[in-house]
Amino acid sequence: MKTITPSQLKGDERKWYIIDAKGQTLGRIATQIATILKGKNKVDFIPHLDNGDYVVVTNCDKFKVTWKKMTDKTYYRHTGYLGGLKEISLEDLLTKKPTKALEFAVNGMLPKNKLRSGMLSRLKLFTWDEHSFVAQKPELIK
Numbered sequence: 001m002k003t004i005t006p007s008q009l010k011g012d013e014r015k016w017y018i019i020d021a022k023g024q025t026l027g028r029i030a031t032q033i034a035t036i037l038k039g040k041n042k043v044d045f046i047p048h049l050d051n052g053d054y055v056v057v058t059n060c061d062k063f064k065v066t067w068k069k070m071t072d073k074t075y076y077r078h079t080g081y082l083g084g085l086k087e088i089s090l091e092d093l094l095t096k097k098p099t100k101a102l103e104f105a106v107n108g109m110l111p112k113n114k115l116r117s118g119m120l121s122r123l124k125l126f127t128w129d130e131h132s133f134v135a136q137k138p139e140l141i142k
Helices: 026-038 090-096 100-109 116-121
Strands: 016-020 054-058 074-078 085-089 123-125 139-141
Touching: 016 026, 026 054, 026 100, 026 116, 074 090, 085 090, 090 100, 100 116, 100 123, 116 123
Parallel strands: 016 054, 016 139, 054 123
Antiparallel strands: 074 085
């Protein structure tokens, strides 16, 4: 018996999904998005191939968080200079760059290898109800 290995999918073979993040918890949405981007929701999942699908997220700044994470959760970055550690709270991040919080959450759940950038490029984030990918006929996920 031989093992059949699926090949890498092309762009036109991938499905499109749409998720409305309004009122949902940040971590729960991020795990659902990461699963679709990796392709783990498919029968022919292989860890070393990037066979995930496209994900369009609407209302990506209207998620909810539990407890006091809106004020207590901080994101860190470093400028590269001495003493250049910068921090920003989740509340401030949502006012400055509303899509970044969800992007950071999904980014942390994707594999740490060369496939990550390709997976993140298939994530489309919008802060309003409408999106520009109507022609692809995305399937709604509840």
